Amino acid sequence: MNPGIGFLRWEGSESSKTRARLDEEDFELLDNIWDLRLDQWNSYQGSLVKALRAMARTLERLELSKVHAFKEGDLYTLQPQGHKGGKGFSGGGVNKGSRGEGYELVLPRVKILRVPFFPQNMDLVYLAGCCPKLQQFTVDITVARFDMSRLASFLKNRCPHLSILVINDTHDELERGFSIGSLIRGCSLSGLNRIKFVAMTARNTERDVLRSILTHSATLEHIFIDHYFELQGAFDPREILRVLVECRRLKTFSLSGGTGMSTLATLKFLQSQPWGCQGLEQLEFDFGDELEGMRGMRGPSRRSLIDIANISSTTSFMGWYHRPQDSSILDDEIDAPPKVWLKELFGMVKGLDQLRIVALNLVSYSRSPDPTLFASW
DSSP states (O other): OOTTOSEEEEEOOOOSSSOOBOOGGGGTTOTTOOEEEEEEEEOGGGHHHHHHHHTTTTOOEEEEEEEETOOGGGGBOOOOTTOOOOOSOOTTOOOOOSTTOSBSOOOTTOOEEEEOOOTTOOGGGGGGGGOTTOOEEEEEEOOSSSOHHHHHHHHHHHOTTOOEEEEEEOOOOOOTTOOHHHHHHHSOSSOOSEEEEEEOSTTOOOOOHHHHHGGGTTTOOEEEEEEEEEEETOOOHHHHHHHHHHOTTOOEEEEEEEESOOHHHHHHHTTSSOOSOTTOOEEEEEOOSHHHHHTTOOSHHHHHHHOOOOOOSSSOBTTBEEOGGGOOOSOHHHHSOOHHHHHHHHHHTTTOTTOOEEEETTEEEESSOOTTOOOOO
């Protein structure tokens, strides 16, 4: 292996019978690696810790997916023979006692740690405790029987620079007391700058995400929440408004996957208080398939729904243009938001001079017809 390489992505074997053992000797000469991504390996007798120690001087980004046989205990220093005592970390605290307590491995330059899909074993997340300069933490929550409060305290105490949290919730169990909100609320010492939460399973019933996010209202600039399987009552309009009022530094706000809300009533309600986020640049709301359920209506309500605004990528409506390159609708005539919704939407954001892109129910609009304008969500 070339000792001068800086980026390494190495996949082992997917077969449980022939799963490749990670050999720390393969990494001894790789002292220039800054980005390491390992997938489908067996950390035999603590070999992952030994391999990471060899690259600790230069490693800045670490991604570990399906690294089997790793246990949190691999991170602790070896105790003297005959020593009887607990681990150096318990219940969210950091034990700074005598030699032999606490984690042996230190990755002083790692700023980004990703722990993607790994069923039935979450111990890899505790590698964050070896990264005192960690800024961005991405984790797939794959099991419900996991102590979120402990992980939150762990990140807060050991990763004081953490500012970006990405949570992909893929757990497929129902467990009393399981709360991702506790992780969001307690994970950061100085407040999060960016948070992304994606619920990838229909079993997810988290409804306190927005409320938990408000813990970081003084520092948050980017919020992205997506319930991939639409969740009834996922978003409370009162909490949406609180975010817009209290997160004064907010630049990007994206909510999708909530159902059971009246789009028109919600847009009207969000105008009931002045927003604090006057520097908002991108705004996206997706309140589900409300139009689908209302197409059988008759009378004035029906007529207002089929009254579509004359808006395109070259023709503006209330100063906004349609952005087909960022829109997910299949039929412009059937799925386009009615004019009455757009009047409320565009009226709601009037005066937000920094706002460049706004989207409603998967249809995107911009103040400029320029197709190269970039949307970050």
